[in-house]
Every structure is written in C-alpha cells, then in structure tokens.
Amino acid sequence: xxxxxxxxxxxxxxxxxxxxxxxxxxxxxxxxxxxxxxxxxxxxxxxxxxxxxxxxxxxxxxxxxxxxxxxxxxxxxxxxxxxxxxxxxxxxxxxxxxxxxxxxxxxxxxxxxxxxxxxxxxxxxxxxxxxxxxxxxxxxxxxxxxxxxxxxxxxxxxxxxxxxxxxxxxxxxxxxxxxxxxxxxxxxxxxxxxxxxxxxxxxxxx
Amino acid sequence: xxxxxxxxxxxxxxxxxxxxxxxxxxxxxxxxxxxxxxxxxxxxxxxxxxxxxxxxxxxxxxxxxxxxxxxxxxxxxxxxxxxxxxxxxxxxxxxxxxxxxxxxxxxxxxxxxxxxxxxxxxxxxxxxxxxxxxxxxxxxxxxxxxxxxxxxxxxxxxxxxxxxxxxxxxxxxxxxxxxxxxxxxxxxxxxxxxxxxxxxxxxxxx
DNA sequence: TAGATTGTTAATCGATTAACAATC
DNA sequence: TAGATTGTTAATCGATTAACAATC
Numbered sequence: 001x002x003x004x005x006x007x008x009x010x011x012x013x014x015x016x017x018x019x020x021x022x023x024x025x026x027x028x029x030x031x032x033x034x035x036x037x038x039x040x041x042x043x044x045x046x047x048x049x050x051x052x053x054x055x056x057x058x059x060x061x062x063x064x065x066x067x068x069x070x071x072x073x074x075x076x077x078x079x080x081x082x083x084x085x086x087x088x089x090x091x092x093x094x095x096x097x098x099x100x101x102x103x104x105x106x107x108x109x110x111x112x113x114x115x116x117x118x119x120x121x122x123x124x125x126x127x128x129x130x131x132x133x134x135x136x137x138x139x140x141x142x143x144x145x146x147x148x149x150x151x152x153x154x155x156x157x158x159x160x161x162x163x164x165x166x167x168x169x170x171x172x173x174x175x176x177x178x179x180x181x182x183x184x185x186x187x188x189x190x191x192x193x194x195x196x197x198x199x200x201x202x203x204x205x206x
Numbered sequence: 207x208x209x210x211x212x213x214x215x216x217x218x219x220x221x222x223x224x225x226x227x228x229x230x231x232x233x234x235x236x237x238x239x240x241x242x243x244x245x246x247x248x249x250x251x252x253x254x255x256x257x258x259x260x261x262x263x264x265x266x267x268x269x270x271x272x273x274x275x276x277x278x279x280x281x282x283x284x285x286x287x288x289x290x291x292x293x294x295x296x297x298x299x300x301x302x303x304x305x306x307x308x309x310x311x312x313x314x315x316x317x318x319x320x321x322x323x324x325x326x327x328x329x330x331x332x333x334x335x336x337x338x339x340x341x342x343x344x345x346x347x348x349x350x351x352x353x354x355x356x357x358x359x360x361x362x363x364x365x366x367x368x369x370x371x372x373x374x375x376x377x378x379x380x381x382x383x384x385x386x387x388x389x390x391x392x393x394x395x396x397x398x399x400x401x402x403x404x405x406x407x408x409x410x411x412x
Numbered sequence: 413t414a415g416a417t418t419g420t421t422a423a424t425c426g427a428t429t430a431a432c433a434a435t436c
Numbered sequence: 437t438a439g440a441t442t443g444t445t446a447a448t449c450g451a452t453t454a455a456c457a458a459t460c
Contacts, residue, residue: 008450010450010451010452011451012405012408013401013405015404015405015408016398016400016404016405017387017401020400034417034418035417036417042387045452045453045454046417046453047452047453047454047455048451048452048453050417050418050420051420051451051452053419054418054419054420058418058419061418061459061460062416062417062418062419062458062459062460063415063416063418063459063460064416065416065418066418079404079407079408080410080411081404081407085407085410093304094303094307094308095308097300097304098299098300098301101300102299102300108400108403110403110407148410149406149410173406173407174406175402175406179226179310180226181226187406187409187410189402189403189405189406189409190402191397191402193397194222194226194310194314195219195222195223195226196395196396196397197311197314197316197381197395198221198222198225198285198287199218199219199222199395200379200380200381200393201286201287201291201316201379202218202221202284202285202286203379203393203395204286204291204354204378204379206393214426214427216426216427217427240440240442241441241442242441251429251430252429252441253429253430253431254427254428254429256441256442256443256444257427257428257429257443257444259442259443260442264442264443266441266442266443267435267436267441267442268435268436268440268441268443269435269440269441269442270440270441271441271442
C-alpha cells in the first residue's frame with residue numbers, strides 16, 4: 001500500500017461502500033471485477049473508482065480489472081479492519097443495549113467489552129453477556145482493558161461530558177450516537193440518526 | 207420561502223446541523239445570531255452559511271444577523287418537520303425494538319405505529335406500547351394507516367425484499383438501518399452505522 | 413496479436429471562500 | 437449617523453469526469 005500524502009474526505013467516505021460491495025462479490029464467488037462493473041453496482045463513475053483506488057496504490061491489471069479477493073483485503077487493510085478493537089458503550093438505554101446485543105460488529109473485529117450507566121436502577125442489569133457497570137468505574141475500566149473506542153449512547157445533554165471523560169480515559173476514538181456534536185481531541189464519528197431522518201423528511205416533500 | 211431551482215446535496219446535508227444548533231440556541235434563550243457566530247459554533251465558513259440560507263430566501267437583516275426563532279422555524283419548514291409522519295419498523299430485533307422505544311423521534315413528529323417481523327416467536331411480543339405484528343399484514347397496515355415511512359431493521363439479506371414490499375405498499379420514503387444499499391423507486395436514507403464505524407477505524411490508524 | 417481495462421494526465425464542473433456594495 | 441452584517445457576485449479551490457497512452 002502506497003503511503004498517500006493526503007486522501008480527501010470524499011474518498012474516505014466511499015471506502016466502506018467499496019469494502020461492502022467487494023465483500024458481497026467475494027461471497028457470491030465473483031473473482032474478478034472491473035471499474036466499469038463496480039460503477040454500475042455502486043452508481044459511481046468508473047474514472048472516479050480508479051482514481052480512488054489509485055490514492056493507495058495500483059491494485060489492478062490492465063485489460064483484466066481487479067481481483068476481488070485481493071482488492072477486498074487491501075481496502076480492509078486501508079480501513080484498519082484487519083485487527084481487533086475493544087470498545088465500551090456509555091449509556092445503557094435501548095440503543096446502547098441493542099449495540100451490545102448485535103453481534104455483527106463483533107464479527108468485524110469490534111469487541112464491546114463493557115456497558116456503563118449512571119442510573120442506579122440499571123447498574124447490574126444483564127445485557128447480552130455483559131452486566132451494566134457504574135459509570136464511576138469507566139476510566140479504570142478503559143485503562144485496564146486497553147479500550148480504544150468509546151461509544152456514546154447517553155442522553156443528548158450528557159454527550160459532551162461523556163466524550164471528555166472517554167478522551168481523558170485514553171480512548172482513541174469516539175462513536176457518537178447522540179444528536180449532539182461533541183468536541184474532543186480524539187477522532188469522533190457521528191452516526192447522525194436524527195440528521196438522516198430529517199433529510200428523509202426533506203425528500204418526502206420534494 | 208423561495209422555491210429554489212436546485213439545492214445541492216451538500217447544502218441539504220448541512221440543514222439538519224443548522225436546525226439542531228438553532229434549536230439549541232433558542233432553548234438557551236439566544237434570540238439573535240450572525241453567520242459569524244454560527245460559523246464558530248459549527249466550524250463552517252460564514253460565507254457558506256449565508257450562501258446556504260440564501261438558497262431558500264433571505265432570512266437575515268443587514269447589520270443585525272438572523273433571528274434565532276424565526277430562522278429555526280424556517281429551516282424546520284424546509285426540512286418538512288412541521289407536520290407528522292407515520293412510520294413502521296420492519297424487523298423486530300434489538301435495533302428495531304430500540305427505535306420503537308426511543309421517544310425522541312415521536313417528539314419530532316415521527317410516529318412509529320407498527321412493528322413487524324416474520325419470526326413466529328416474536329409475533330405478539332410487546333415492544334413499548336406496540337405488539338410485534340406478522341409481516342404478512344404489512345401491506346394492508348401501511349395502506350390502512352397512511353404510513354409514509356418504512357424503517358428497515360431486518361437482517362441484511364432481507365433488506366432489498368423488504369424495501370420492495372414497503373415501496374409497493376405505498377410508503378413514500380425508506381429509512382434503512384441495514385448495511386445493504388437498497389434500490390427502489392422511493393427516496394432512501396441510509397443510516398450507515400457500519401460505514402461510520404469503518405471510518406472511525408480508519409481514523410484510529412492515521 | 414487484438415481487445416480490454418488500467419493508471420494517469422488534462423478538462424470540466426461544482427462547491428467553497430473572498431470581497432464588497434447594499435442596507436438595517 | 438456609524439458600525440455591523442447581510443445578500444450576492446466574483447475568484448478560488450478541489451473534486452469529478454473525460455480522454456488516452458500504457459500494458460496485460
């Protein structure tokens with residue numbers, strides 16, 4: 001993999017879609033794919049696809065296209081999906097509990113090993129194979145277990161303080177499910193469920 | 207509100223953030239805001255903010271800025287958040303159940319009035335104030351209740367067929383929680399939780 | 413070899429930013 | 437009025453698309 005100087009945000013945001021499509025093709029037994037094929041499947045321009053891949057290196061072969069399994073592996077490596085990550089969920093409401101019990105992410109290498117809340121009535125409650133822990137112990141837990149990702153599923157108004165606490169505890173990235181933009185020193189990815197629903201409402205009017 | 211010829215995707219994707227910020231400001235009792243203020247709060251360029259607002263009409267006042275409550279209301283109207291929408295959830299797994307029990311969306315006018323599954327063991331189970339219904343009755347339910355939004359929280363491999371069924375039943379838009387890109391005649395908004403997590407993994411490497 | 417498809421450069425298009433006259 | 441800030445036009449920047457030589 002070529003070490004690229006700077007890859008634009010737009011390219012990065014397309015990588016997961018490439019990854020998912022290549023994974024699907026590989027499962028279907030497709031061994032070979034061209035930028036033209038992918039452009040049809042993903043509704044993108046073939047030039048753009050080739051440009052995107054060439055940000056990281058030349059994975060194709062003239063006159064042939066790309067080898068599905070190899071390209072999938074390369075993109076997985078670029079995204080950092082070839083290793084495991086420990087994560088904790090802060091906020092044991094419905095969404096927090098749903099994430100713990102959804103095993104899809106574990107299959108992809110994201111291991112949710114703790115769920116926290118401040119509400120006394122929730123502490124100790126079983127969630128999947130875990131039990132809700134008191135948020136008092138969050139910092140120690142993150143440090144002792146080498147947790148790299150903090151998932152925020154608290155109420156909106158607790159989002160910023162939770163983000164601060166997670167960042168101070170040594171988490172390297174934050175996955176934010178609240179509709180609140182948090183500011184921290186570590187990378188934050190917002191799921192933006194609200195925004196997505198608002199945009200759907202907008203489209204229903206058009 | 208000016209009827210704009212065409213508003214770019216980039217502008218539309220920023221509208222929810224404006225809306226959320228203005229809502230927050232209004233709640234905090236702020237009555238007046240300039241594009242400069244907003245640019246700091248949202249980490250955007252002030253020119254861009256003014257350009258964005260002027261896609262829909264001139265809501266500001268020279269020398270003063272924007273009236274928070276008025277601007278908030280206008281953007282709510284643009285997004286279509288001034289009316290109610292009926293929605294159904296298809297897939298009564300953890301995420302589907304979490305959505306039904308999260309009342310945040312209801313507060314914003316999105317009323318989830320049905321939850322469906324094909325799994326016999328789930329049918330009849332209580333979820334919030336609802337009971338899981340058999341997916342056999344989905345089409346009739348959508349028609350009889352004027353459901354406009356279909357929410358897909360099924361397994362990935364059922365996403366496309368569910369989308370087809372929803373679209374045929376007369377739903378006007380689809381909110382897709384699966385990591386599968388679905389193709390239909392109605393607008394689809396993808397929550398893309400997976401993609402968001404992959405991008406976080408990418409950032410942890412940088 | 414001929415055909416296909418890449419990698420890459422150049423052209424186009426659109427979005428962001430800057431600038432400033434209009435005006436509250 | 438003077439100061440502030442918009443609305444809008446023009447300049448810049450970056451991303452997308454087209455084109456084509458390289459080559460498998």
